[in-house]
Amino acid sequence: MSANGAGTATATLQFDSARKEMVARQIRERGIASPRVLDAMLAVPRHEFVPASCVGEAYDDKPLQIGEAQTISQPYMVAAAAEALAIEPTDRVLEVGCGSGYQAAVLSYLAREVFAVEFRTQLVATARERLNRLGYRNVNIFAGDGSLGWPMASPYNAILVSAAAPAVPATLVDQLAEGGRLVIPVGNAEQQDLMLLVKKENRVTQQTLFPCRFVPLLGLHGWRLRPDGALEK
């Protein structure tokens, strides 16, 4: 093996052990018990989803910048959202705000098919190229305003909104199948609650999971970005 190849193999081993450590300390010890979610978090190479400048921090206990003022969520948040969605292997899942594509890759291990909508076209291009290269064949990424959901492929068994909404968009609830689950951070720009909504027999029940902080959901049912950078409903 060339010196270069040996270096790459060593780096892969280091990433593997950092990922195992991440799942043990940040995910399992904090109460995520679903074996399928733990397996998915072990399987997805998070270091492939962060910019080269922060590869060394890929398995740290925090969100990271992915460019265009956006972030890849903290590993625990990704796992907790995935567990709350209670995804079955036959499910079709929608993610709003696909960013780097990391959460979509985790969801792709749990579901039959993942649809992901992203507002920023540059992030769409990068996430598509990355997921293709890494072989995630059951993820479809679309450019658009995900605050409207993605009606063409609805209904979904589970919907995850990965950006903070001022309120739950009714259109997302409409796109849930019978028994469907919606996980969404709702609040103001600084602080939100992660909410779980379940649609059953034409009734929607709602539960607060825990406080969180996401970047804002823009678009028709999200926030409006004023020219001075402030957000308004």
Ligand code: SAH
């Ligand atoms: N889940 C991502 C991180 C999400 S960050 C990951 O694993 O990397 C939130 C993302 O939501 C950002 O990429 C932002 O551009 C996107 N976003 C904000 N408003 C949106 C909207 N209305 N529709 C689609 N994407 C939106």
